[in-house]
Amino acid sequence: MVPTFILDIIAFISQPWPWWVAGPMIALIMFLLLKFGKEFGISANFRIMCAADGAGDYADFFKFDWQSQGWNLLIALGAVFGGYMTSHYFAGADGNIAHVSAATVESLRELGMNFQEGQVPLIPDFYSWEALFTLPGFMVIVVGGFLVGFGARYAGGCTSGHAISGMSALQLGSLYAVIGFFAGGLFMTYVLFPLIF
Amino acid sequence: MMRSSKYILIGILFGMTLYKAEAVSWFRIYEMFHFQSFHMYGIIFSAIAVGVLLVQWIKRTHMKSTEGKEIEITEKDKHAPRYIYGGIIFGLGWALAGVCPGPMFIVLGSGYTVLVVFLLAAITGTFMYGLLRKYLPH
Numbered sequence: 001m002v003p004t005f006i007l008d009i010i011a012f013i014s015q016p017w018p019w020w021v022a023g024p025m026i027a028l029i030m031f032l033l034l035k036f037g038k039e040f041g042i043s044a045n046f047r048i049m050c051a052a053d054g055a056g057d058y059a060d061f062f063k064f065d066w067q068s069q070g071w072n073l074l075i076a077l078g079a080v081f082g083g084y085m086t087s088h089y090f091a092g093a094d095g096n097i098a099h100v101s102a103a104t105v106e107s108l109r110e111l112g113m114n115f116q117e118g119q120v121p122l123i124p125d126f127y128s129w130e131a132l133f134t135l136p137g138f139m140v141i142v143v144g145g146f147l148v149g150f151g152a153r154y155a156g157g158c159t160s161g162h163a164i165s166g167m168s169a170l171q172l173g174s175l176y177a178v179i180g181f182f183a184g185g186l187f188m189t190y191v192l193f194p195l196i197f
Numbered sequence: 198m199m200r201s202s203k204y205i206l207i208g209i210l211f212g213m214t215l216y217k218a219e220a221v222s223w224f225r226i227y228e229m230f231h232f233q234s235f236h237m238y239g240i241i242f243s244a245i246a247v248g249v250l251l252v253q254w255i256k257r258t259h260m261k262s263t264e265g266k267e268i269e270i271t272e273k274d275k276h277a278p279r280y281i282y283g284g285i286i287f288g289l290g291w292a293l294a295g296v297c298p299g300p301m302f303i304v305l306g307s308g309y310t311v312l313v314v315f316l317l318a319a320i321t322g323t324f325m326y327g328l329l330r331k332y333l334p335h
Contacts, residue, residue: 013217019236022218023243029211030244031251036203037262039271042298046323061327071204076302078208083306085209086216098222103233108224124223124295127309140223140294145301145315147290149322152298154333155283156273159297162284163241166273168248173273173280180284181291182230188292189230196293 014092016099030165038071041161043152045076098122111197139196155180212303221303223295230292279335290322 030040048066055062087095098120105117115121124140131137152158155177157166163181166174218240219225229237254260255268262268291297294315296304301319305312326333 013213015217016219017214017217019218019239020243022214022220023240023245024247025210025214026240026244027247027251029207029214030248031255032207034252034255034268034270035260035262037264037266037268042302043319043323045298046320047327049320050324050327055324055327058324059327059330061330062324071201074201074204075208075211078205078210079212079299079302080208080306081205082209082212083216083221083303084308086213086303087307090213090217098219098224100222100224100228101234104224104228104231107231107233108227120224122219122222122224123304123307123309127223127304127311129311132311132314141311141315142318144290144294144296145318146322146325147286148294148297148301149290149319149324150326151283151285151287151290151322152319153283153323153326155280155287158287158299159291160299162280164244164248167245168252169270170249170252171273172275173277176277176280177284177287180281181288183281184285184288184290185226185230185292186288187285188289189227192289192293 010090011092014090014095016092016094026164027168030160030168033075036071039161040165041072041157042076042079043149043158043161044069045072046149047153048073096122111193113197136197151184211299212306215300216303216307221296221300221307226292226295276335279333282334 033040047062048069051062051064051066097118099118100120102117105115105120108115108120125131126134126137126140128137132141148158155162157174157177159181162174162177167178215221220237220240225237228234252270260268296315298319301312301315305316
């Protein structure tokens, strides 16, 4: 039998986390990595994976000591485990719901996604193998993935490397990158989404 | 073993945090780009606010890493073009996919195996950048 206090802890963790818990937690993760002599940046893993697959034969950009970056692959592996554990053991009663605002539910309708308030799923149904062969699914997964991988390396970092690590260190380049993230994101959301969905 | 496992544990904490805060949700990113909730901005701003304090603490005390060396934070060069151009391309992908690189791994772990295709597409994107790098303005 599982002791009650453990069930209480699981129930406590399984609630949706407010932003003021998540934000400082992300800062703590960045700090721990600095303390271990590393720098927080998830998208660097794509470059490591390219190098590990022998991309150094094609471009000097992939000729670097990728073995010394193995720790970053372990972060990504941990994130995969974290996603598995949370969805299986800490999901809670409404863990599969994204608690978005009423205004968001309303504007999703304009894209043809008809959800009731409080019933918007955490993960959209176009994240599936069947949807991969539809226009929205292909755009989201294949084109989206390509743009994220290309843009992150061109900009020299993604949300973790620029928006969190770079901004925390008050780096001007990271501010430009984040402005770019939002310029691209807003253009996609307002101009291109009506064409895709 | 201990040396490696701490990174996996940090990754697990990262995964739990973004999952439970719903930052892995396509709909939350959609909401963010519509400025319809403070939630995502709260996460990002509070992470930066606490992050600035922690980085200042590191710098002012010349804190040493667990490897015994003074912690160095790489100065990014200040030339703007690559950040803006790369940032815009990344932003287009972020809004479209609804996941950035961290959440991609987390959603994959939660059982959406199709994100393997997303991972391969992202690796291909990075590879293409490596090939085209010398032709692009930085």
